Amino acid sequence: MATAAAEVQLKHEYAVKTLGVVKEYVMGKQTLQALKGVDVEIRAGEYISIMGPSGSGKSTLFNMIGGLDKPTRGKVYIDEVDISGLDAFELAWLRCRKIGYIFQTFNLIPVMTAIENVTLPMIFAGMTTQDAMDKGAELLQLVGLGERIRHKPLELSGGQQQRVACARALANDPAIILADEPTGNLDLRTGHEIIELLRHLNKEKGVTVISATHDLKMLDASDRIIWIRDGRVDKIERRDELDIAIGTVEGENEA
Amino acid sequence: MSLTARESAGIRRQIKLPNSEAVKIAVRSLKIRFWRSIITAAGIVLAIAFLTYVVTAGSIENAMRAEDAPMDLAAMQKAATRIWLIAISLLICVVGISNAMLMSVTERYREIGTMKCLGALDWFVVKLFLIEAAFQGIAGSLVGAVIGVFAAVLAGMSEYGFAVFGSMPWGTLFLNIILALLVGAVLSTLGAIYPARRAGRMPPADAMRTEV
Numbered sequence A: 001m002a003t004a005a006a007e008v009q010l011k012h013e014y015a016v017k018t019l020g021v022v023k024e025y026v027m028g029k030q031t032l033q034a035l036k037g038v039d040v041e042i043r044a045g046e047y048i049s050i051m052g053p054s055g056s057g058k059s060t061l062f063n064m065i066g067g068l069d070k071p072t073r074g075k076v077y078i079d080e081v082d083i084s085g086l087d088a089f090e091l092a093w094l095r096c097r098k099i100g101y102i103f104q105t106f107n108l109i110p111v112m113t114a115i116e117n118v119t120l121p122m123i124f125a126g127m128t129t130q131d132a133m134d135k136g137a138e139l140l141q142l143v144g145l146g147e148r149i150r151h152k153p154l155e156l157s158g159g160q161q162q163r164v165a166c167a168r169a170l171a172n173d174p175a176i177i178l179a180d181e182p183t184g185n186l187d188l189r190t191g192h193e194i195i196e197l198l199r200h201l202n203k204e205k206g207v208t209v210i211s212a213t214h215d216l217k218m219l220d221a222s223d224r225i226i227w228i229r230d231g232r233v234d235k236i237e238r239r240d241e242l243d244i245a246i247g248t249v250e251g252e253n254e255a
Numbered sequence B: 001m002s003l004t005a006r007e008s009a010g011i012r013r014q015i016k017l018p019n020s021e022a023v024k025i026a027v028r029s030l031k032i033r034f035w036r037s038i039i040t041a042a043g044i045v046l047a048i049a050f051l052t053y054v055v056t057a058g059s060i061e062n063a064m065r066a067e068d069a070p071m072d073l074a075a076m077q078k079a080a081t082r083i084w085l086i087a088i089s090l091l092i093c094v095v096g097i098s099n100a101m102l103m104s105v106t107e108r109y110r111e112i113g114t115m116k117c118l119g120a121l122d123w124f125v126v127k128l129f130l131i132e133a134a135f136q137g138i139a140g141s142l143v144g145a146v147i148g149v150f151a152a153v154l155a156g157m158s159e160y161g162f163a164v165f166g167s168m169p170w171g172t173l174f175l176n177i178i179l180a181l182l183v184g185a186v187l188s189t190l191g192a193i194y195p196a197r198r199a200g201r202m203p204p205a206d207a208m209r210t211e212v
């Protein structure tokens, strides 16, 4: 019994773990190593920012962690499960229910209205249409788009689209939210609202948030910051260590 | 793998796309991309109209000839040309329709990648695009077949006058329409399955970055 309890605790200690993750892109004769062996451990309930210059491999790491692409070498564990061993169903289940994705380019489905975008993951998860519509409306309300549920993505502003994407990421109450530069295409204020929303989810619901970003405002919300440089983890800092790092933050600007 | 077999079976039941939802999504998507759907369908209409015209003109001519004379040399030559024409119009159908579908699915790789991020299985993608393609294929072929038959009857009239209606092989014309529908539906479905399957099997990250 005691061991079982310990096991349960162990199972939930790390929401995400990577072991020596290498990603190579082969283009003709050239091979580009976008990730050169990344080890990170992220506990359940943490708010993590991944920082680094453009081209350092943040999006690539995001794709690996989210099961959206396969590493060339190395392992990714979600809740201590090696995701390379998952079959198509399990992988779809992971993407559907365990992880919510937010992209810099929003990636809403253009032929669907806001509410249809938000309810799609719920339909995949087997929810009835009525339940999905109710929950979808609730989520859009939560992100402040209660009046715009019938609008198509192109009829919404960038900030509004990203809020729809946030609502969609929350559709099946994921344990992990992966956000790749969620504020990258937004103005300061809208960006701030998105960050507030993520922080709220993290604090109130215990959702693990992992967010790649250039946005210094993000640092304030994070528990830890993982600095990526040239496909490697440069350093990992806790927020209370942060003021020392501001100099480095300024240094990033040249990149 | 640390998932037990039971958990795994549970997961299997938990990811789904009911047929009713799939049809709804496909119809909505056709409606919203109305003009794009029309252009794709127009390709199908033209190809099928041509095929139906050639086949039907042949049927009408056969019917008219059966009335007066046995086959002479000129008629035999005409029949041979007709077979060529049918072969060519079939080829046009294969190339034209599969190209139209191929393009209309390929330009939506990003959408497919996004769906996979939201938990779609490969065959959800195939199913959605299959339904869309079937609708476009059937609607396009129906219009095309009707246009083709109409044109062939007009051509028959200009050649034989109103006498053409006396020996019109209505049964054969109906059969031609059914055949054209079948050809159109099968070709557009095949043309859609291939890119949808390809995109469905890609890792979502790759599908989302594919630009056409």
Ligand SMILES: Nc1ncnc2c1ncn2[C@@H]1O[C@H](COP(=O)(O)OP(=O)(O)OP(=O)(O)O)[C@@H](O)[C@H]1O
Pocket (backbone or CB within 6 Å): A025, A026, A027, A032, A033, A034, A052, A053, A054, A055, A056, A057, A058, A059, A060, A061, B209
């Ligand atoms: N599909 C791909 N094919 C080839 N090279 C790629 C591919 N995806 C990424 N790369 C390369 O891998 C490196 C890391 O790219 P990545 O997109 O992960 O950077 P990033 O840190 O997210 O940058 P940004 O901040 O600009 O988004 C880059 O040099 C990029 O050119």
Ligand SMILES: [Mg+2]
Pocket (backbone or CB within 6 Å): A058, A059, A060, A180
């Ligand atoms: Mg990036």
